[in-house]
Amino acid sequence: MDLRSLGIEAVLFDKDGTLFDFDATWVAWAEKLFVKLSDGDAALAGRLGAAIGFDRDSRRFVPGSPAIAGTPLDVARALAPVLNCDPHDLLRDINAAAAKVEVVSPVPLRPLLDGLRRAGLGLGVATNDGEAPARAHLASAGVLEAFDFIVGADSGFTPKPHPAMCLGFARAVQCDPRRIAMVGDSLHDLHAARAAGMIPIGVLTGPATRATLEPHAALVLDHIGALAMLSG
Numbered sequence: 001m002d003l004r005s006l007g008i009e010a011v012l013f014d015k016d017g018t019l020f021d022f023d024a025t026w027v028a029w030a031e032k033l034f035v036k037l038s039d040g041d042a043a044l045a046g047r048l049g050a051a052i053g054f055d056r057d058s059r060r061f062v063p064g065s066p067a068i069a070g071t072p073l074d075v076a077r078a079l080a081p082v083l084n085c086d087p088h089d090l091l092r093d094i095n096a097a098a099a100k101v102e103v104v105s106p107v108p109l110r111p112l113l114d115g116l117r118r119a120g121l122g123l124g125v126a127t128n129d130g131e132a133p134a135r136a137h138l139a140s141a142g143v144l145e146a147f148d149f150i151v152g153a154d155s156g157f158t159p160k161p162h163p164a165m166c167l168g169f170a171r172a173v174q175c176d177p178r179r180i181a182m183v184g185d186s187l188h189d190l191h192a193a194r195a196a197g198m199i200p201i202g203v204l205t206g207p208a209t210r211a212t213l214e215p216h217a218a219l220v221l222d223h224i225g226a227l228a229m230l231s232g
Contacts, residue, residue: 003121003227008199009179010122011227012149012169014160015134017068017185017206018224019125020141023060024104026067030054033097037083037090044082051078061207068207069160069188071128071153072098098133103141106205107225113146115228122173124149126165128188131155148173160188166196183224190216 003011013019016026030049038044049056052075053065061067066074072094076087083090116123124147127134131152138144149172151157157164170177182193185206190213193200202213202220213220221227 003116003119003181007179008121008181010124010169010173010175010181011116012124012126012166012180012182012193012198013224014182014184014186014189015125015127015129015137017208018183018189018203019105019109019143020103020137021106022068022185022206025101026061027059029097029101030061030067031056031059033094036097037079037093047082048079051082063207065207069128069186071159072130072133073153095130095133098129099136101133101137103137105141106223109141109143110146112225112228113143117146122149122175123147124151124169124173126151126157126160126169126182126192128153128159160184161191161195163192163196166192166198170196170198183221183227185213187212187216 016022034045034048037048046056052067053062055062066078072091076090076094080087080090113123129152131154134152135144135150149169151165151168153159157168166182170180177197180198181201182189182198183201183203184190185203186208190200190202200217202217203223204210205223210220
């Protein structure tokens with residue numbers, strides 16, 4: 001059994017927590033950002049962490065953090081009151097710091113994506129991160145050119161859980177949404193997939209648990225590497 005035999009003709013991936021391990025990638029980003037924005041003031045850094053749901057003691061984001069499934073502007077709006085600044089000014093710092101993040105994938109991406117392409121599948125990325133940081137991350141991982149479609153929260157589509165990004169991918173690859181698998185680590189991803197008529201597949205490389213994802217997913221995988229067994 002492979003993805004083609006299941007009727008799947010294309011795969012749309014979330015980025016953070018899916019293509020890249022969420023905590024391994026974004027904890028270091030958060031800590032560096034807090035140091036920069038606080039000028040080394042530990043108390044202020046703590047307030048910044050609390051504002052976006054980052055527990056500095058456990059070095060983890062708590063459920064509901066805007067950094068998990070929100071947009072960069074959501075993060076900026078949460079941090080701005082702590083710094084008494086305009087969130088749009090802060091957004092530039094957030095996106096600049098995000099573009100420099102050292103991404104960590106749960107599996108070797110190039111062999112996986114090459115296998116999916118050899119199976120004849122269209123590939124895309126839909127992230128609530130900004131498009132420029134997303135492209136920088138994919139380029140740094142050496143897989144930018146593997147995708148037919150890459151969009152972020154600032155690409156002109158309403159962010160997830162709205163289905164606009166998913167439907168934009170379906171149009172771009174000229175594929176019936178019912179023949180597309182949307183793979184993501186959050187309920188935003190799965191809800192967007194359902195709303196678009198796609199097949200929602202959850203992965204456990206983000207903050208959400210299997211118990212959280214299973215009621216909303218057709219399938220929950222430990223990580224995207226399991227797709228290799230379904231690519232023929």
